[in-house]
Amino acid sequence: MATKQVRYEALVKGLHSDLYRYAYWLTHDKQVSEDLVQETFLRAWRALDSLKDEKAAKSWLITILRRENARRFERKRFDMSEYEEDSIMDTQSTSTEQEIENEWLRDKIAQLPPEYSEPLVLQILGGYSGEDIAKLLNLNKNTVMTRLFRARNQLKEALEKEPAKARFLHER
Numbered sequence: 713m714a715t716k717q718v719r720y721e722a723l724v725k726g727l728h729s730d731l732y733r734y735a736y737w738l739t740h741d742k743q744v745s746e747d748l749v750q751e752t753f754l755r756a757w758r759a760l761d762s763l764k765d766e767k768a769a770k771s772w773l774i775t776i777l778r779r780e781n782a783r784r785f786e787r788k789r790f791d792m793s794e795y796e797e798d799s800i801m802d803t804q805s806t807s808t809e810q811e812i813e814n815e816w817l818r819d820k821i822a823q824l825p826p827e828y829s830e831p832l833v834l835q836i837l838g839g840y841s842g843e844d845i846a847k848l849l850n851l852n853k854n855t856v857m858t859r860l861f862r863a864r865n866q867l868k869e870a871l872e873k874e875p876a877k878a879r880f881l882h883e884r
Contacts, residue, residue, distance in 0.1 A: 752777040826864035
């Protein structure tokens with residue numbers, strides 16, 4: 713039992729911030745992100761004996777988190793108008809240039825179709841390779857690489873459509 717506890721604490725300590733960043737990216741809500749991460753670690757505790765390779769722990773936890781997020785939508789349907797109002801209020805409360813820049817970029821990535829945004833977020837926030845992303849999403853590696861390429865091109869096009877914002881981002 714002590715060995716399980718030590719393994720679990722090492723997972724939490726080592727991967728909590730990565731999971732939280734990914735959860736926040738998915739939800740755009742601190743409270744929901746914290747709940748998702750907590751649920752993820754709870755499920756991880758219960759199934760810890762099934763984790764044979766410690767090197768696969770991050771991918772394993774991301775998979776659990778993705779499933780927990782999907783369950784959230786199965787359990788409860790959100791009123792989108794309420795979500796949009798929260799989003800507008802969050803944008804208005806940003807104060808620094810970096811926060812504005814981050815919000816703009818998050819918004820542009822969120823506008824991408826999910827088949828493009830999810831691999832991109834896993835690569836940017838999770839630090840996963842194309843091969844790792846392919847395993848996580850049950851896709852062919854070439855499919856993942858194509859989607860990453862297309863996602864980046866769509867973001868580049870978005871920057872080109874807003875020259876003032878593009879100039880601001882490139883000056884930094």
